[in-house]
Amino acid sequence: MANLVDLTISSLRQLLDQREVSAVEVTRAYLERIEKVDSKIKAYLTVTGDQAMEAARAADEHMASGETAPLTGIPLGIKDVICTKGVPTTCASRMLEGFIPPYNATLMERLNGQHAVILGKLNMDEFAMGSSTENSAFFPTHNPWDLKRIPGGSSGGSAASVAARTCAGSFGSDTGGSIRQPASHCGVVGIKPTYGRVSRFGLIAFASSLDQIGPIARDVTDCAILLEAASGYDPKDSTSVNKQVPSYIGSLKEGLKGLRIGVPEEYFIPGMDPEVEEAIRNGVSTLKEQGAEIIDINLPHTEFAVATYYIIAPAEASSNLSRYDGVKYGFRAEGYRDLLEMYTRTRSAGFGPEVKRRIMVGTYCLSAGYYDAYYKKASKVRTLITRDFQDAFARCDCIAAPVAPTPAFELGEKKDDPLQMYLSDIFTIPVNLAGIPSISVPCGISKEGLPIGMQLMAGHFQEETIFKVAYNLELTLGKIGDWPEI
Amino acid sequence: MDYEAVIGLEVHVQLKTRSKIFCSCSTRFGAPPNTHTCPICIGMPGVLPVLNKKVVEYAMKMALATNCEIASVSQFARKHYFYPDLPKGYQISQYELPLAENGWIDVEVDGQTRRIGITRIHMEEDAGKLIHDEHRPLSFVDLNRTGTPLIEIVSEPDIRRPEEASEYLKKIRQLVRYLGISDGNMEEGSLRCDANISLRPLGRQGYGVKSELKNMNSFRHVQKALEYEIRRQTALLLDGGQVVQETRLWDAAKGVTHSMRGKEEAHDYRYFPDPDLVPVEIERVWIEKVRQEMPELPGAKRERFVKEYGLPPYDADVLTSSIHVADYFEECVRLFHRPKTVSNWIMVELLKLLHQDNQEIDTCPVPPSSLAALLKLVEDGTISAKMGKKVLEESYKTGMEPQQIVQEQGLSQLSDEAELKSMVARVIEDFPEEVAKYRSGKKKVFGFLVGQVMRMTRGKANPKKVNELLQKALD
Ligand SMILES: [Zn+2]
Numbered sequence: 015m016a017n018l019v020d021l022t023i024s025s026l027r028q029l030l031d032q033r034e035v036s037a038v039e040v041t042r043a044y045l046e047r048i049e050k051v052d053s054k055i056k057a058y059l060t061v062t063g064d065q066a067m068e069a070a071r072a073a074d075e076h077m078a079s080g081e082t083a084p085l086t087g088i089p090l091g092i093k094d095v096i097c098t099k100g101v102p103t104t105c106a107s108r109m110l111e112g113f114i115p116p117y118n119a120t121l122m123e124r125l126n127g128q129h130a131v132i133l134g135k136l137n138m139d140e141f142a143m144g145s146s147t148e149n150s151a152f153f154p155t156h157n158p159w160d161l162k163r164i165p166g167g168s169s170g171g172s173a174a175s176v177a178a179r180t181c182a183g184s185f186g187s188d189t190g191g192s193i194r195q196p197a198s199h200c201g202v203v204g205i206k207p208t209y210g211r212v213s214r215f216g217l218i219a220f221a222s223s224l225d226q227i228g229p230i231a232r233d234v235t236d237c238a239i240l241l242e243a244a245s246g247y248d249p250k251d252s253t254s255v256n257k258q259v260p261s262y263i264g265s266l267k268e269g270l271k272g273l274r275i276g277v278p279e280e281y282f283i284p285g286m287d288p289e290v291e292e293a294i295r296n297g298v299s300t301l302k303e304q305g306a307e308i309i310d311i312n313l314p315h316t317e318f319a320v321a322t323y324y325i326i327a328p329a330e331a332s333s334n335l336s337r338y339d340g341v342k343y344g345f346r347a348e349g350y351r352d353l354l355e356m357y358t359r360t361r362s363a364g365f366g367p368e369v370k371r372r373i374m375v376g377t378y379c380l381s382a383g384y385y386d387a388y389y390k391k392a393s394k395v396r397t398l399i400t401r402d403f404q405d406a407f408a409r410c411d412c413i414a415a416p417v418a419p420t421p422a423f424e425l426g427e428k429k430d431d432p433l434q435m436y437l438s439d440i441f442t443i444p445v446n447l448a449g450i451p452s453i454s455v456p457c458g459i460s461k462e463g464l465p466i467g468m469q470l471m472a473g474h475f476q477e478e479t480i481f482k483v484a485y486n487l488e489l490t491l492g493k494i495g496d497w498p499e500i
Numbered sequence: 501m502d503y504e505a506v507i508g509l510e511v512h513v514q515l516k517t518r519s520k521i522f523c524s525c526s527t528r529f530g531a532p533p534n535t536h537t538c539p540i541c542i543g544m545p546g547v548l549p550v551l552n553k554k555v556v557e558y559a560m561k562m563a564l565a566t567n568c569e570i571a572s573v574s575q576f577a578r579k580h581y582f583y584p585d586l587p588k589g590y591q592i593s594q595y596e597l598p599l600a601e602n603g604w605i606d607v608e609v610d611g612q613t614r615r616i617g618i619t620r621i622h623m624e625e626d627a628g629k630l631i632h633d634e635h636r637p638l639s640f641v642d643l644n645r646t647g648t649p650l651i652e653i654v655s656e657p658d659i660r661r662p663e664e665a666s667e668y669l670k671k672i673r674q675l676v677r678y679l680g681i682s683d684g685n686m687e688e689g690s691l692r693c694d695a696n697i698s699l700r701p702l703g704r705q706g707y708g709v710k711s712e713l714k715n716m717n718s719f720r721h722v723q724k725a726l727e728y729e730i731r732r733q734t735a736l737l738l739d740g741g742q743v744v745q746e747t748r749l750w751d752a753a754k755g756v757t758h759s760m761r762g763k764e765e766a767h768d769y770r771y772f773p774d775p776d777l778v779p780v781e782i783e784r785v786w787i788e789k790v791r792q793e794m795p796e797l798p799g800a801k802r803e804r805f806v807k808e809y810g811l812p813p814y815d816a817d818v819l820t821s822s823i824h825v826a827d828y829f830e831e832c833v834r835l836f837h838r839p840k841t842v843s844n845w846i847m848v849e850l851l852k853l854l855h856q857d858n859q860e861i862d863t864c865p866v867p868p869s870s871l872a873a874l875l876k877l878v879e880d881g882t883i884s885a886k887m888g889k890k891v892l893e894e895s896y897k898t899g900m901e902p903q904q905i906v907q908e909q910g911l912s913q914l915s916d917e918a919e920l921k922s923m924v925a926r927v928i929e930d931f932p933e934e935v936a937k938y939r940s941g942k943k944k945v946f947g948f949l950v951g952q953v954m955r956m957t958r959g960k961a962n963p964k965k966v967n968e969l970l971q972k973a974l975d
Contacts, residue, residue: 097546110545117539119546218546223775251548252778330775333578336589337543341641357582380580380770389772 018043019179020497023088023236026182030077030087037077037087040182041070041131044089048133048180051500056155057165057175059094060102061134073129083128084239090125091181093172094135095142096227097216098122101132105218106150107140109364110344119216120248121185121227128243133181136171140366141335142192142220144168145438148429149368156425157199159464159498163422166196172230173200178500183231183240187217189224190323191417191442194454197230198417198467201456201494203237203484204230206442208475209449210255212241213248219334221327222253224446234455234485238262241477257475265478266485270304275483276311276410281441286419293458293466294416300490301414301483309410313402318395319444320436325379325392326447331369332376338364371432400448407473412483414470416441417454421464441469451477455484456494465494502702503737505730506710507659507695508619511672513651513682514626514690515558520647521625522549522592527649533631533642541647543587548776551576555649556780558681559599559623560790562651565675565797566618568603573781574622576774581767584641585628593652594622595771599780605675606799607667616668617656624650657696657707662726666719669693674798678823686718693722698743699733708733709743713757716750725750729757801826809839818847824862825851835872838879845875849889853896865899866892874902881962882912913962917969920953920961924969927952938974946970 018040021029029035045063052058066089073087097103097115099122104110118126125132139149147155147170155170157163158178165174169186173196176184186193188206197204205228212227219225229240242263247256277298282291302308340346340360347359365373379388406413418438428435445452450471457468468487472479520527523540540547563570577595603618628643653672659665673684673691683690698710713729716722728750733743747766748757796804798820805816805826819829825846832842850871854861874895878888883906891902891911898905906912914920927949928935938945953966 095546103545105545113545115539115544115546117544117547214546215548216546219776221775250550252550252776253548329772333580333590333770333772336580336582337545337587339582339584339589341584342542342587343544353584377770380772382768382770385770385772 019047019182021182022232023085023182023239026088027084031082037070037073037131038067040087041066041089041133044133044181051178052180054156054161054500055158055174055178055180056153057136057171057178057180058091058134059104059106059137059152059171062101062132065101066131066133069129069131073131076129081129083243085125085128085130085243087129087131089131089133089182091133091136091172091175091184092122093138093169093184093186095138095187095218095220096121096185097218098132098135101135103135103218104152105141106138106152107365107369108151108345109338111151113344115216117216120213120250121216121244124243124246130243136169136175136184136186138171138186139168139192140369141218141331142168142187142189142225143331143368143372145191145195145435146423146425146428147171147174147196148425149366151366154425157422158500159201160422160462161500163424163464164199166199166418166422168192168196169204169230170196173197173202173204176200176202176230176232177497179497183229183236185227185229185240185244187220187225187227188442188446189220189226189327190446191439193228193230194442194452194467194469195418195439197454198456198469199422199465201459201465201467202230202232203234203453203455203488204228205237205241205453205477205480206445206451207241207245207477208255208451209446210253211451211475211477212244213246213251213254215248215250219330221330222334223330224323224327226446234453234481234488235263235266237453237484238266238481255475260478262477262481265482268482270301270306270483270486272307273305273412273479273483274307274309274410275301276309276406276413278311278313278316278406278413278415280313280316281415283419283440286416287421287460289458289460290416290418290420290466294414294468297457297468297487297491298414301487304486304490306483311406311409311413313399313406313444315395315398315402316444319399319447320440322392322395322399322447323439323443324375324436325388326396328372328376329379329389330376332373332380335365335369335373340364368432396447399444403444403448403450403471403473411476412470412472412479414468414483417467417469418442421460421462421466445471450474451480453480453484455487457487457491459494463495501738503699503730503734504702505660505662505697505699505726506657506707507662507665507697507726508657509655509659509665509668510694510696511653511655511669512692513562513653513672513676513684515555515649515651515681516683516690517552517554517558517649519552521552521555521623521649522647525647531644533640533644536644537646541587542643543589549592549774551777551780552649555623556599556782557790558649558679559621559651560782560787561679561681561794562653562676563600563603563621564787564791564794565679566603566605566621566653568600568618568621570600570782570787571597572783573597573779574599575779576623576777577771578774579769579771581769583627584639585630585643585646587628587643587646591625591627592774592777593624596773597779598622605668605671607664607671609661609663609667614658614660614664616658616664619654619656621651621653624652626650662723662730665695665726666723669719669722674821678795678797680795689717695722695726697726697729697733699730699737709745711743711745711757712747714747714749714760717752721750721752724752724755725757728755732757795823805829809833809843811839811843815840815843815847818851819843822861824860828861828864828868831868832872835869836875838875841875842871845871845892849892853893864896866895870895870901877902877906881915881964882906884913884963887911887913910960912960914957914960915962915965917965920965920969923953923956923961924966924973927956927970928973935974946974949974
């Protein structure tokens, strides 16, 4: 038998269902793998070994009594932005160091309901702000394909652990590309679903109107399995949409005949890595060979997306992060003499530099006299960007584009240049502003051996289309390379 | 120069829904600190608010009762400031798109009716409470109240006199109580009022510089604070000085207002639409449904009392001042069909008793059925009206039924004609001199003879009957 940790969720499912392997054995294999390689990757902030073994035993019992759900006994990792009852949830911030939520995110309730096994909590940029996971207050995470490089961010731990086979699949969150960009950099599949598809209850808010939970997996099928488990209406989240969840797995194998794929001119910019462009163009040709019709499209307001995002996201963040004041939970600085000093010391010491930068930008954008010029205007541009996509989807079913302008860069390379760092999200941000779904699926590898992902977007709640195209691409291109040895 | 005051009020009304506005915690008052809390109302990371529909309906009722237009789409917004009783660092309120706008309330002062415009009514959540240690520089936070639903009612600057402000507030209290959406109690904080006040030369349009008054915890304090502020601003202006825009606190003990913060220190609340809550969409049908559930409002009830019961407008006014008094009256009339008599007894006797005890009629120990029974006893002559008042007092004190009191204390009047006749005959026999005086034209002595009969019966004789019989016997 192949190494258990190298198997996809769908293969594991077969082995578990046929009783060839138990959830306990699978979980033990993963915990051993974490023990062996995570010191090099640093994907985990917390490993919940005992709880995982207990959950695995429970999963085995459930399977023995014939109660098997798609994720029963499957070991998963969770980005540390998602609240896990009784397990520290830190957002990779000093501010929440030691914070143990007395409640579960709705996602966790759904996964528990299927008796999935949770291995632990995964590293990220502090409060999901960043594109490299270097903003974690605790330590950076390394890219399994090249340990000198960043795994992407903010869900860097989630992508790196899937690629490093320290979990079978994971969940992250995507506010401006935080699932897709690390998935692209780590050679795995990650989807940001339609806004409202997955409940945000228990997802610690960065920018509420943009945040969405999504899965990261080894292949498209696993990604579809995970999203199906996570999706659905939640009365605890007013922005979740009461719309039936289709069978994502069921639609994977439909062909591409009659499907129109748009390629946006604005996503191929001067200065982008030629290898990235080549990989995407090659991927598009492959889809054409599979029967899709390729058309050129325009998304004319794309150039304003980054500026719009860096007003809306910090504005919402400045508001969402007001609650971390040292009064009720989490970190409180010492040595204050009065209330104001308690606030300023706590927030000065508790937040890292990138979080503070965004709080300041956001506070400024919402201030009296600046609100109209910044937040209100940005909201209008956001509408224009959304309309671009609506117009585009009147002409095509799916849009193919790069995920990031370059493959993974080196640790420290952009850490002190926030503007350069912000530009690495240039192709992923418009999707969040429009609320549409988008996947990152591997479509090539650079000469240096670094994965390159293709982004596939579709209209609201058209995840099936995305999965179908992504599955076809994956099937036709084959694996981009063997999983990296670590 | 004469000045005229321009006053606008911002009134917060705590709604008495069973659960909080964005979570399912109880709104009950008086529980141990932080026991009516959950991750949502204490602002833990990652939790989300879900709007309580009842709050919207309560707010809609007030909007309809104050002639407002209800917005088909309204939106919640976040109002930011740091304070330990505000766990999220922002209050969820409404800003650009409030629930309702453009209404009015009529108030009457000294027989004059004035229409006060309502700018807007919006929904929001209440904050918690800080409890300060008296001996140490230490404060405790109680978040039980956090997330209790409020509506804010903002008036136009249409109020000109402190009395009008007070009447306007009483009208709001009357409405929220009629609607059953709030206790409307200023002393307990379920009704709170801030005032904006400026002066302008009498007869002039436009507005002067205003001050905002806070910390007024009763109708009287609102009136007093406004009176003080008019004097203060008038003196300033007459001295050639200028009013500065600021927030001032009313000091009830000293009877003055003093500056709390100036314009420069005013908060920048950084309002923006709350992305966690979808816009509140209100369709016509919903408004109609709420309209159907509305009780009869004071104005309509007053008119009906005049028409249906033939009451003088004054009586109708007093009886409809509170929905509980009105209900009490109607129940009483249902059992005893003389509306004016019932009205007199409630207005003169019952409300006096309640007033002495500082009680409201809904906690009155004499239920309407008992008052009706008492009035029957008076009507059929079992007891005199004077005795009736005593029995009412007794019933109010002890909670006993009037019949029982009359029976146990032997209070019923002696009306038996034969018995009374024989007593009258004995009095005529016992007082021949007085009888002779009377017959010689000294009619004054009649009262003395009546008194003798009453004495013999220890006051229980029906005075009307005694009069009749004595008259007959003497003439
Ligand atoms: Zn609560």
